[in-house]
Amino acid sequence: MSAPQASFAYEAMDAPAEARGRAPEPRFHHAVHETHRPTVIVWTGASFHEGTLETEQADGEYVIALERPEDLARIKEARRVGITYWQDRRLVRWLRVQPVWAGSFGVDWRSGRLRVRFEPQGAPMLLYPLDGPIAARIEQGIAPRRRASVSLVELGPYEGVLSVGDGGPCVLIGSVLRVRAALGAAREVRLLVQVVARRRRGEYCFRVVDARSVKAAAALLAVRSPAFTFSNLKVLDVSPSRLDGLMAIRTVDDAETLEAALSVRLRGNQFFGRLSGVGDASALTDDLDPHAITFVCQLGDKPIGTGRVVINDGDRRLSEIEREVGLPGWIWRERFAEVSRVAIHPDYRASGVMVAIFREMGRIALNMRCRYLVLDCIEKLVPMYEKIGGKRLPITKRHPYSGETVHVMYVDLFESLTTLRTNPVFWTFMFGPVVDHARRISSLAHYRQHMRGSDALVYHLKSGLSRLYSALGPRWDG
Incomplete structure (x- = not known):
């Protein structure tokens, strides 16, 4: 995702309305997801700008309205754009969660919107086969007090893939999710993950963001993956006695x-x-x-x-x-x-x-x-x-x-x-x-x-x- 950025055709549209001496025409983009226009932090390197995620297009393109439209000119000159969410700001600071960088971005001057597109997930670093999907539920920071059943369909100590199904809640790229997965009949483990890409409809790739979650993922793998043994646990500094x-x-x-x-x-x-x-x-x-x-x-x-x-x-x-x-x-x-x-x-x-x-x-x-x-x-x-x-x-x-x-x-x-x-x-x-x-x-x-x-x-x-x-x-x- 760190490859040189491609620009959209929006840059070739009409010049900014401010340059023509009048304010841009206000437009309302109805949100098509359940998160109800969450506040987005748009990163351009070390600097950031606040905005609102208005829509997620069918092809995965995100349309963002910035808090200050004049920031669009600065973002246009940036080499890359990444996003996190205002709801996750404490985790971004405490755990040093990195933004998810867009594969390409562009400025639509006519509507005064930033449009970003994320590349499909490439080959993962280390995933282990599971004996079947792992039942889990997510506690989504963007939509407080929401609980949704999901399943982990692929997993490694540092990354994985979760499935929310066609009728599941909105999972946004860049958001941090608290996932509670079943470990045995009466125990659960907690994973703190960040969504980094959408692989296909209803399936999202994520990365594990803290050391505690890495150990929890290792415990899940020890129980549910035929290829993950106690020697793999010890490499991750997890005691099998757990x-x-x-x-x-x-x-x-x-x-x-x-x-x-x-x-x-x-x-x-x-x-x-x-x-x-x-x-x-x-x-x-x-x-x-x-x-x-x-x-x-x-x-x-x-x-x-x-x-x-x-x-x-x-x-x-x-x-x-x-x-x-x-x-x-x-x-x-x-x-x-x-x-x-x-x-x-x-x-x-x-x-x-x-x-x-x-x-x-x-x-x-x-x-x-x-x-x-x-x-x-x-x-x-x-x-x-x-x-x-x-x-x-x-x-x-x-x-x-x-x-x-x-x-x-x-x-x-x-x-x-x-x-x-x-x-x-x-x-x-x-x-x-x-x-x-x-x-x-x-x-x-x-x-x-x-x-x-x-x-x-x-x-x-x-x-x-x-x-x-x-x-x-x-x-x-x-």
Whole structure:
């Protein structure tokens, strides 16, 4: 838009009326939009002039009547013309919002009007594909207290395209809009954007004007764009932890969800060099899958993590570890669940996905009234499991996909609820939402009936911390 300006034919019309010794004939141009003749700031470099936007022609040409007609002569000599709006003057000053520069302009001396035309938007710098239009509403500064439903059809961290539809409100080039877009089922983000071009009827290109809105756009993209990952978030200095409350767990109950779980399982293992020769994720199923609760961690519609919990009900044939190396008898004397096939998509590692998976494993085990969670893990993950209360068994086995040696561990859920051996703050962060959820659906009654003395006191303390965390912390959809 900074290309040399082309002039309209209006400059060849009659000379100014003042030059002929009489005032220009007053004309009224009825506004064809809903903004009712907003005040426009016309910029010519560092100087500016006030005027009124009278009409927007069908071809996108803006007709502006200046407050002082004598300014037309000064504007005619300018190299370029840009516009902002009086309603946005504070944002222009505080956020240093730039004018939107016209592709061409001209002076109509006969009517005493300035006419400006904006070039179509060129190729955008960085847009990501969306899984579908994002529902939003605009709070338009030019028309106070107006609310209008729109949709974001294309988006990047710094720019995008919104659609107002044929019957939508007027969106003016150069205006600053406050856009509130849906982020998940119960959350919204706010974007402060400036309209820079009209791409086609009902669709307008915009640029994001402040750093807070850039981060909000990044959060939207993380949820709604298949191509936008946590690594893109970190480049924009946005912590993935801001999206913890938007990660949802879905139990595998149809072929589509199973395919998503197997795909993440394959991608997660191939990141570590396993299963390099496997191209079809359906080959990763086994005979324990029908007896397991398999789940997928999703961010929006994107599967980013998976795992399964096998409930054996005392049947030794339904334990992968028992088949290979055997488990101690005291494990079998209590009800336990076996965790396996935990995987995280490579693009979403080290970003809180494992926390969501841990919480789901704990939720399932508590609801099934299990005493132990049993699992195997590679050497470098042992400290992480120990941090949440895991203990090693004197048993090792082979990894089912790589053949490397892995450690067999267990988590005593009853002990976890009734002791302070682990860091209470970290424990509350990890399992507080799970315990509070289980308490509300009464699935902890099985554990409470075995608590005596100090066990019951510690349980009530941890239960109180869990309720407090659930009330103050991010929303968790268990």
